Amino acid sequence: MKATMSDKPKVKVATVWLGGCSGCHMSFLDLDERLVELVKLVDITASPITDVKEIPDVDVGIVEGAVCNDENEHVLRTLRAHCKVLIALGDCAITGNIPALRNQFKLEEVVARGFVETESTQVGDIPAAPVVPALLNRVRPIQELVKVDVHIPGCPPDADTIWFALTELLAGRMPKWTEKNLCYD
């Protein structure tokens, strides 16, 4: 068993966390003991979990979150350029979800509400430092900017659903969704 494992080169994976709550990464960690099995087969490179920031060339890129600011967009495009298969993990990446609620308002209204008009704020100031990523006018799901190969929907997706998608990919198949593994609760 061990011999065959080392024969096969490990699949390289990078994950990124854009505009989301990290719940999808938490759900990924909910794979629990299956994580042990997974790291035998894959190499997790850049990821909020490993805290490696530079994205190398990988086989699979996993994206949590919507595109809310220019940094999100930069990270997304970099990952797309460096990976063969791109996975949109969770509803924010796929639909915009909660972050996209602000699309119903003008950007100025949103920042004013968040930094100036908040009930707990006495003297508010809208951050303007160049190191702070600039917000986009409109929050967008990732498939509006790049090609997405696999969608894993859910808020967050169930660990079993993530496991199903990953094992299918590792077996060389594209995951095919059915009512059963899309609807979990």
Add this chain to the structure above:
Amino acid sequence: MIAPKKITLTIDGRKCEGQDGQTILQIAQANGISIPTLCYLKHLSPWGGCRMCIVQIAGSPKVVPACSTPAPDGKEIITQNESLQKLRRSTLELLFSERNHICPFCVMNKGDCELQQQGYRHGLDAISIPYLYPAWPVDLSGKYLALDHNRCILCTRCVRTCEEMEGTHTLDISNRGAKNRVVVDLGVTFGASDTCTSCGACVAACPTGALFDKAAAFRGKLGTCQTVRTTCNECPVGCGLLVYTKENRIVEVFGDFDSPVSQGHLCARGRYETWAEPRRRILQPLVRKHGKLEPVTWDEALKVVRQAAKKATAAQKAVLVSPRLSNETVATLKKFERIGMFVASNEAALCANNDRSPDAMAKLHDADAIIVLGAQPSQAQGVVAAKIRTTVRVRKAKLLVFHTRKSDLDRYATICANVVSLERKFWSRVGEELKDARRPVLVYGPEAMTPIGVAVLERLVKIFETRNAGPAPALIALPTSPNSLTLAAGGIEPIEEVGPWLDAKPLKFLQIVASDEPDGGARLLDEKYVRALLEEIECVVVQAAYESRLTGLARVVLPATIWCEKKGTVTNFEGRELPLQAVLPPRGEARPDREILEAVLK
């Protein structure tokens, strides 16, 4: 009558039989073939708007909606293939992109939403067109129901329900294209609507989270709730309730479509007031000690009651009951020497007649002229009012209203007399209106028993007698108190004025069985002198579910069960015996009315 022609068609390779005039969907469903739908509801007229139920008729290049296409005899229908699947998926993508269907924080998330279910069913993991993220308002101004335009798919199930079940036509669709929206009246909020009756039928019809009950929101997924069918005991109509519960809490109340009386419909009283209104329950027996009501055990409370009862002679003892009691309590009540039942004003005569109106709802449904005399169904029997409205508006019957007070039915009436005129001209107009009625129905309430009511009745009788042809009207007696007719028929004396009844034979012991009267029976005190008369009685025992001014002057308070904890039967105005099923166990130490009465008698 000619029997409808039989037709045969092939659906997905299966031979299916049906009747001429049935739609493709009806025949498919009758033969166990499932076609996805969104805007279709069995009890409403078909709309054909959502395009989920599209099918192919072999030989035709077009796809047709199965819900609104008459089944073609001898043809072959295809309901499932790749191109239909693709079209349905595109329809879903358009629906999801159009508004903000953000499932994670929707009241209908996880199983209750039909749009979400269709998404699952069609393997929708993402959509290929951009989301529009439009800014739509949420109307939370309604007392019980709310409208979130972000979730609306414009299926018009609410609009058709409002028109075809409640008959108010409060809801409709306004504007065009992407601005198409459900509108309340002429563009007001639910709170400002003067036609919405808060019946909640639209909420029950909504496939998504667009229309929802404020009280039910986020209380739990209906799919995981337990359901119990019982009967609404708020008025004598006896509508069927389908109650959803979770962890001994009511999550939602819907109308029971299997009910022979209401066929799925309810009014605001039955659907909301019984559980979505804050009311203070009495949870344990109370006995007055040093001027203050103190909680005690049942044994102690019953001991006080029995002792007080024993001290009084038979003539000094009485029981005054609410007309909400079940049929089963009649036998127990008769063991008491003196029993009265408090009813609404002018209702005693209706009770004395014990007029039952078999199939009243069906007769109202089929009527071509409805006369309402001295009844206020919009206020007292909402589902009867809905039936009258739909018969008048949808089935185009004539409506004549004779009542001293205004009601919302007035606006649908051909003749409405709030002040009865004695002019010959007026009555000849009434006669003219009723001249051609073939299925006339006369609905009369308590106020038909007043001198004015009787005068109008005499005139109407004359009109029908002097008509050249046509049948006499079907008579429907409409009392306002829930089970008053049955109790009166069982020998319980109906009392309109409690004061004289109390004063006739001075009492030492009085037990008031208010049961689950929403006001705790406090309306008794609205009558002149009643408070003073009650204060003179040595021992007043109040058996009630809710705290009130009445419990405030009792010596002993005994906690009673409420509608959802009761078991037994009631008989409705049509004479149907309907079951009361316990939905929840009694709260606190509350006990059923009959059990308490038996214990007092011991």
